[in-house]
Amino acid sequence: MESDPRPIRRRLLRWFAQHQRTLPWRSDPTPYRVWVSEIMLQQTQVATVIPYFERFVRRFSDVAALAAADLQDVLAVWAGLGYYSRARNLHRAAGLIASAGRFPDTLEGLLALPGVGRYTAGAILSIAFDKPAPILDGNVARVLCRLSAIGGDPKSPAVRRRLWSLAETLVPPRRPSQFNQAMMELGALVCTPRSPLCGRCPLAALCEAKRQDRPEAYPAAGRKTRVLTERWAVALVRRGGCVLMTRRAEGARWGGLWEFPGTTVAATGNAEADLRRFLKDELSLSPSQFAQVGRVRHQLTHRNMTVEVFAAAAPKGRPSTASAWVAPANIEARPISKLTRKIAALL
DNA sequence: AACCCGGGGAG
DNA sequence: CTCCCAGGGTT
Numbered sequence: 386m387e388s389d390p391r392p393i394r395r396r397l398l399r400w401f402a403q404h405q406r407t408l409p410w411r412s413d414p415t416p417y418r419v420w421v422s423e424i425m426l427q428q429t430q431v432a433t434v435i436p437y438f439e440r441f442v443r444r445f446s447d448v449a450a451l452a453a454a455d456l457q458d459v460l461a462v463w464a465g466l467g468y469y470s471r472a473r474n475l476h477r478a479a480g481l482i483a484s485a486g487r488f489p490d491t492l493e494g495l496l497a498l499p500g501v502g503r504y505t506a507g508a509i510l511s512i513a514f515d516k517p518a519p520i521l522d523g524n525v526a527r528v529l530c531r532l533s534a535i536g537g538d539p540k541s542p543a544v545r546r547r548l549w550s551l552a553e554t555l556v557p558p559r560r561p562s563q564f565n566q567a568m569m570e571l572g573a574l575v576c577t578p579r580s581p582l583c584g585r586c587p588l589a590a591l592c593e594a595k596r597q598d599r600p601e602a603y604p605a606a607g608r609k610t611r612v613l614t615e616r617w618a619v620a621l622v623r624r625g626g627c628v629l630m631t632r633r634a635e636g637a638r639w640g641g642l643w644e645f646p647g648t649t650v651a652a653t654g655n656a657e658a659d660l661r662r663f664l665k666d667e668l669s670l671s672p673s674q675f676a677q678v679g680r681v682r683h684q685l686t687h688r689n690m691t692v693e694v695f696a697a698a699a700p701k702g703r704p705s706t707a708s709a710w711v712a713p714a715n716i717e718a719r720p721i722s723k724l725t726r727k728i729a730a731l732l
Numbered sequence: 733a734a735c736c737c738g739g740g741g742a743g
Numbered sequence: 744c745t746c747c748c749a750g751g752g753t754t
Binding site: 425428429500502508512522570573 | 745746747748749750751752753
């Protein structure tokens with residue numbers, strides 16, 4: 386695409402002015418709100434994010450409030466949205482911004498924040514500060530691959546370099562905020578992965594994939610994701626009116642969230658035996674009266690989980706610091722995953 | 733370069 | 744089922 390970028394900018398901006406959605410973070414695009422929305426939108430669809438965003442900015446109204454908050458409270462508001470390192474990084478970055486005294490407004494300053502990569506830095510620069518920084522997300526990549534009929538794996542470094550270069554060429558010196566949002570909006574509403582609506586596309590006359598009459602041939606398909614099967618055994622250890630919960634280590638899956646203690650089980654293994662061994666070795670617990678009370682399935686992008694849930698009677702002994710006896714009514718006040726929520730429903 | 737990290741929407 | 748979503752970080 387060495388042609389004049391101006392017709393593309395003009396058509397796209399005109400289309401966006403007429404067709405953009407009303408989204409909560411667009412009403413008042415402060416750096417804080419744009420930042421929170423962009424982190425939430427990483428690998429997460431707009432419709433999923435909206436209620437989480439509303440709740441989050443109501444609870445933590447600015448950087449100072451977020452920096453002063455307890456991480457467990459931040460995770461509790463984030464619970465259910467997934468990719469929990471985003472919430473931990475958001476909290477940590479809020480502390481850095483609060484210490485610095487002002488929100489970073491340069492590429493280097495933004496990239497220094499944990500959880501902010503090249504895309505998010507460009508999005509904040511352009512949308513919140515209206516600086517002409519390029520962005521490249523899944524939507525933009527798809528639009529550009531079609532516009533210029535770029536083949537090859539769009540995730541490969543070579544294609545990524547070309548797409549970033551193209552994005553940089555296209556972003557206008559004026560109204561870069563509107564332009565970048567328009568590119569993403571076009572990818573979300575018109576230039577969709579399957580069955581793109583070329584009849585409604587403001588760039589159709591300029592699109593090479595459309596000219597070839599095969600828009601769906603771009604971008605080329607990437608590697609297929611293999612879904613692995615995982616088998617788990619989880620214990621609902623009860624004492625009095627409470628049940629034992631443990632907190633997962635950061636860095637792991639569901640890091641920082643609370644769960645019921647459990648372990649993976651080999652495909653041909655004995656779930657109850659493995660679970661007893663786990664409780665004894667890791668928590669120094671030897672509960673009695675084991676009984677399977679249910680089976681829960683949970684799907685992740687790369688995992689297909691089957692969880693066998695056991696009830697057990699409480700032994701004597703004290704939980705470690707990373708564990709707690711929790712009344713069922715108080716479980717959902719803690720940060721828990723969707724899987725833990727399903728298991729809690731068995732109580 | 734490959735892998736990990738959640739959950740859900742849509743075909 | 745499969746693909747993909749306003750990606751980033753680690754190894």
